[in-house]
Amino acid sequence: xxxxxxxxxxxxxxxxxxxxxxxxxxxxxxxxxxxxxxxxxxxxxxxxxxxxxxxxxxxxxxxxxxxxxxxxxxxxxxxxxxxxxxxxxxxxxxxxxxxxxxxxxxxxxxxxxxxxxxxxxxxxxxxxxxxxxxxxxxxxxxxxxxxxxxxxxxxxxxxxxxxxxxxxxxxxxxxxxxxxxxxxxxxxxxxxxxxxxxxxxxxxxxxxxxxxxxxxxxxxxxxxxxxxxxxxxxxxxxxxxxxxxxxxxxxxxxxxxxxxxxxxxxxxxxxxxxxxxxxxxxxxxxxxxxxxxxxxxxxxxxxxxxxxxxxxxxxxxxxxxxxxxxxxxxxxxxxxxxxxxxxxxxxxxxxxxxxxxxxxxxxxxxxxxxxxxxxxxxxxxxxxxxxxxxxxxxxxxxxx
Amino acid sequence: xxxxxxxxxxxxxxxxxxxxxxxxxxxxxxxxxxxxxxxxxxxxxxxxxxxxxxxxxxxxxxxxxxxxxxxxxxxxxxxxxxxxxxxxxxxxxxxxxxxxxxxxxxxxxxxxxxxxxxxxxxxxxxxxxxxxxxxxxxxxxxxxxxxxxxxxxxxxxxxxxxxxxxxxxxxxxxxxxxxxxxxxxxxxxxxxxxxxxxxxxxxxxxxxxxxxxxxxxxxxxxxxxxxx
Numbered sequence: 001x002x003x004x005x006x007x008x009x010x011x012x013x014x015x016x017x018x019x020x021x022x023x024x025x026x027x028x029x030x031x032x033x034x035x036x037x038x039x040x041x042x043x044x045x046x047x048x049x050x051x052x053x054x055x056x057x058x059x060x061x062x063x064x065x066x067x068x069x070x071x072x073x074x075x076x077x078x079x080x081x082x083x084x085x086x087x088x089x090x091x092x093x094x095x096x097x098x099x100x101x102x103x104x105x106x107x108x109x110x111x112x113x114x115x116x117x118x119x120x121x122x123x124x125x126x127x128x129x130x131x132x133x134x135x136x137x138x139x140x141x142x143x144x145x146x147x148x149x150x151x152x153x154x155x156x157x158x159x160x161x162x163x164x165x166x167x168x169x170x171x172x173x174x175x176x177x178x179x180x181x182x183x184x185x186x187x188x189x190x191x192x193x194x195x196x197x198x199x200x201x202x203x204x205x206x207x208x209x210x211x212x213x214x215x216x217x218x219x220x221x222x223x224x225x226x227x228x229x230x231x232x233x234x235x236x237x238x239x240x241x242x243x244x245x246x247x248x249x250x251x252x253x254x255x256x257x258x259x260x261x262x263x264x265x266x267x268x269x270x271x272x273x274x275x276x277x278x279x280x281x282x283x284x285x286x287x288x289x290x291x292x293x294x295x296x297x298x299x300x301x302x303x304x305x306x307x308x309x310x311x312x313x314x315x316x317x318x319x320x321x322x323x324x325x326x327x328x329x330x331x332x333x334x335x336x337x338x339x340x341x342x343x344x345x346x347x348x349x350x351x352x353x354x355x356x357x358x359x360x361x362x363x364x365x366x367x368x369x370x371x372x373x374x375x376x377x378x379x380x381x382x383x384x385x386x387x388x389x390x391x392x393x394x395x396x397x398x399x400x
Numbered sequence: 401x402x403x404x405x406x407x408x409x410x411x412x413x414x415x416x417x418x419x420x421x422x423x424x425x426x427x428x429x430x431x432x433x434x435x436x437x438x439x440x441x442x443x444x445x446x447x448x449x450x451x452x453x454x455x456x457x458x459x460x461x462x463x464x465x466x467x468x469x470x471x472x473x474x475x476x477x478x479x480x481x482x483x484x485x486x487x488x489x490x491x492x493x494x495x496x497x498x499x500x501x502x503x504x505x506x507x508x509x510x511x512x513x514x515x516x517x518x519x520x521x522x523x524x525x526x527x528x529x530x531x532x533x534x535x536x537x538x539x540x541x542x543x544x545x546x547x548x549x550x551x552x553x554x555x556x557x558x559x560x561x562x563x564x565x566x567x568x569x570x571x572x573x574x575x576x577x578x579x580x581x582x583x584x585x586x587x588x589x590x591x592x593x594x595x596x597x598x599x600x601x602x603x604x605x606x607x608x609x610x611x612x613x614x615x616x617x618x619x620x621x622x623x624x625x626x627x628x
Contacts, residue, residue, distance in 0.1 A: 047627070079627075122627035124626075219491070220496045220499055221623070221625065223627060255486070261544070
């Protein structure tokens, strides 16, 4: 209990400081310009990992073991400048690039023909912005997706944690306690091509008790929905072949408050495991509305829910497991900043042992912070790449 | 159970906050022309965020406990990234046209169709740079309490330049939506707005007025790109 109290206190302090840094303004939030070997880095992209990376960046900014320039400063650029994200984020200047304020007061990216200061929103938008950067205004990116064809080796995707997406049910559910199979999940969310009725419409068709299934789904345009379709539904489109009377009801992703009390026994929805955990611990506001994670498998014999024991990279992992990434560019941007990649990877990557070995995240030191944010740290293992030592990261790993 | 009615005092605050938000959402697209938001709007936004319990982004610092201290009497509170009432924070990704969105306290609300330009008879002529848009809306109260809806008070459009547009005055401005929604009531209706020609549009819902979540809906274009 004593150790837990101290650990939580330290983590809470780190997270609180991280949040304040996210609101950074020139005054009172550290230096506005770094000089000499000290540099200022900014990361943009995914909303899924924003709060976690803000926490990790805060730890890096005061670290003395890997942040050997004493100290480079990492700033997390939020995907949007509205709540729950900071209204404005100040990035200190350095010898490479002057300070910059991201506050969405001007549409567009700094790299646009008409420069703006609106952050890229989402993983793909962040990666696009990283590729377009020529001034070190976006040094690296957050991503909840892996590399697309052709993106490597110019981009280096450092997997550093695991998340997952699962279906959830609610209080008094008629769903089977033993869980369902992936094919049954597909049959719930798709319809017969001839009748246009759901292939499975009642919980008693999949081993539960009688009750007409009420389908909820993360809204169109959400990454959770996209992954749910591609991975859990094995590429099937939600409501495929369904008529207007049998469409799913949309909910905001990571927010189940729209599930009515009356529909709870029959409801099914999708939830990001890490968000579910973060909301359970109070790291994020609890919007679960009593949602419970379901057990899912490819067969009835391997059904399991996501947990610290099943969200991993083994062959027996939970089916909805996915990596989350930090992404940097092999080429310096601007080209004159030859040490950019090495400096960034002291934080998010792995260098040859002679050059410092694993960075702060990949060295495993920040695993408790990753856990606090609801994600699962990667185990020590081969880093990938050429001549890199073992670490808690994987470079350009194949998709799970 | 008493009917819950709209509260006037909250609407203006949402309109401003929502418009600022929508400006950012629209602003996420790279092909829009540059828009310089006046400093006044930014100042208003800061004030609104400060005054809105659910809009702040600063976690309340935990009780001071250094890493080397002894055991505290109780665990310090963990920070939350979204403090306050989450109903005050609208969805980051707008709902597409055609989506029926489940909102808190049992509301089912969606934009089912957008007609632009709308050329219905009886509408007064507009200047050449403006046009009418008809927004068909479905509202269902699947909650446990009756709620009175005044659609003009809760729905508004915003264009990509940050300007808000209320429904036009007169009976044609809102049809089919106003009134008391007993539990289980569904209504579909249309709101008509006069908007600039060619400007992208979002619709904002001041959800707390009807005891649900602030929400943003796509209007034109009808879908929002995936945010992964």
